[in-house]
Amino acid sequence: MKSAVETLNPTRVRLTVEVPFEELKPSLDAAYKKINQQVTVPGFRKGKVPARVIDQRFGRGAVLEEAVNDALPKLYQEAVDEGELSPLGQPEVDITELKDNELLTFTAEVDVRPSIEIPDYSGIEVTVDAVEVTDEEVEKSVQQLRERFASTTVVERPAAEGDVVKVDLEAKVDGEVLEDGVAKGIDYVIGSGELLDGIDEAVTGLEAGGSATFTSELKGGSAAGREAEVKVDVTSVSARELPELDDDFAQMASEFDTLEELRADTRKRLERMKKYDQATQAQEKVLDELISLVEVPIPEKLLQDEINTRKHNLVNHQLPQLGMDLAAYLRMQEKSEEEFDAELKEQAEKGIRTQFVLDELVGKEKLNVSQEELTEHLVRRAQSSGMSPDQFAQAIVESGQVPMLVGEVARGKALALVVDAAKVVDTNGETVDLDDEEDETGETVEAGSETAAEAAETSEERGEEKSEG
CATH class of the missing domain: 3.30.70.1050 (Trigger factor ribosome-binding domain)
Structure with a gap:
């Protein structure tokens, strides 16, 4: 031949x-x-x-x-x-x-795959947010913990801010009650902002058995983004009583003996969270800088397939699970279909470019993935999917997606190399050390691994269902 x-x-x-x-x-x-x-x-x-x-x-x-x-x-x-x-x-x-x-x-x-030349990336420099935890942030977190231990007592009086009301809701659009627009027995804290805009004003002053109607833009469901006429019926009003902020509260709500120890631990936890966010921000910015240094031609058919697949999966799988269609999603996002398509194309292009560049770097640096690294990544992915590691591993093997996981880990290692070589400073001008940052759970996170895996993943790599035509 x-x-x-x-x-x-x-x-x-x-x-x-x-x-x-x-x-x-x-x-x-x-x-x-x-x-x-x-x-x-x-x-x-x-x-x-x-x-x-x-x-x-x-x-x-x-x-x-x-x-x-x-x-x-x-x-x-x-x-x-x-x-x-x-x-x-x-x-x-x-x-x-x-x-x-x-x-x-x-x-x-x-x-x-196009031939890509990886330039010297040691000169990359990015600026990230400084890790600063204010007293106000500590107090807000402690107050949130305090509210979780609040007790409630049913009262026979008009509802006021801070009270818990049990309500039934009915939403109408164009005079018709929505199939998914009826909810009963919802507990709502007045002033929390956790339900529909306008509900605080509607229920304030109502006693048990009272009703009101207000207009609000729906945040989800089949009519997301549309104005609805919402009827609210109050079935009960309860006053909340918060525990005193003292050492007794600290002992009840945590493993600490004093309120000051609880506050100190809260500050440390917030710092860990901000350091993790800072590391993620650094990885994303370094990745963007790396991609900007490399010219990456993209096959038109590959790009179009990626766009079609992403849109197909959003419209036919993700949005139906949220009870909405594309029109409702666009209304909620306040975007036209043209704007949505442009963003989708930009995301697809970035995903493909990232994968090409990091895969080239994997080959150039001769990076290998050990069984231990693959297992650690599998466990992390299993946790995020809500499956046990054994279930997730079985699903990955049966669907033939082991190479996908190997690719994610390898690309993560490639980006970690670039992040290590980059200069990262915070907004105060201080150099940031990203080695072995901890996430909010206290577990160490390998710099770059998750960001690279997610940014570089295309629909074909994930094995997602492709649209017809």
Whole structure:
């Protein structure tokens, strides 16, 4: 077999392959055997029809077509390997010549990973938010803990701010009650802002058995983003009593003996959270700087497939789980479909560019993924998916997505190299050390790993369902 590679553009090539006919013999034999099992010829036992009879009765062309279809994948792969190509997607194959007992010639056009030159990235410098925890933030966190331990008592008086009201809601749009617009027995703290805009004013002053109607923009459901007329019925009013902020409260709400110890621990926890956020911000900014240094041509078909797949999964899987369609989602986001499509294209482009650059860096730096690193990443992914590590691992193996996880870890290690080489300063001008930052749970997080995995993941890598057409 002989093959030649013609570069059509930075992301597409045409392979021209010539195959001597003798190399098709195994596929020809397999074609005769397959046809033999499918046909019945009088005078011959099933599966024992001679090749010449098959040629006479069904035509040599049918045999050749079957043989070529059988041989093409292997021949194409051999040409890809010989040309040291990294194809993306399926090729467009064209049989240009088929001479019986002489020669098979075909061409295959396919998108390929572009050749990328990784520049010196040691000069990258980014600025991130400083880690500063104010007394107000500490007090707010302590107050939130205090509210969790509040007690309630039913009262016979008009509802006021801070009270807990039990309410039934009914939402109408254009005079029609929405199927998902009825809710009963909801506990709501007046002034918390956790329900619909306008409900605080509507229920303030109402006693148990009272009703009011107000207009509000729905935040979710089938009519998200639309104005609705909402009827609220108050079934009970309860006063909240907060515990005193003292050492007794600290002992009741935590493992600490004093309120000051509780405040000190709260400050440390907030600092850990902000340091983790700072590390994530640094990774994202370094990644953006790295991508801006590299010219990455993107195959148009790959980009369009990625856009279509992302949109398909959002419209057909993610939004229905939230009880809304695309129109409702756009209303809630206050975006036109054109703006949404533009953002989707930008996200898809960034995901593909990131994957190409980090994969190139993995190869350049000869980064490998150990079993321990893969297991740690699998456990983290399992936690975020709500599955046990064993369940998640089984699902990954059964769906053939182990290479996807390996790629995520490798790209994370590649970005970690760049982050380590970059200069990161905070808004106070202080140098930031990102080594072994802890997240809010106190667990150490390898710099770059999660950010890179998420940013570089394309729909094809995730194995998500692709849209038709």
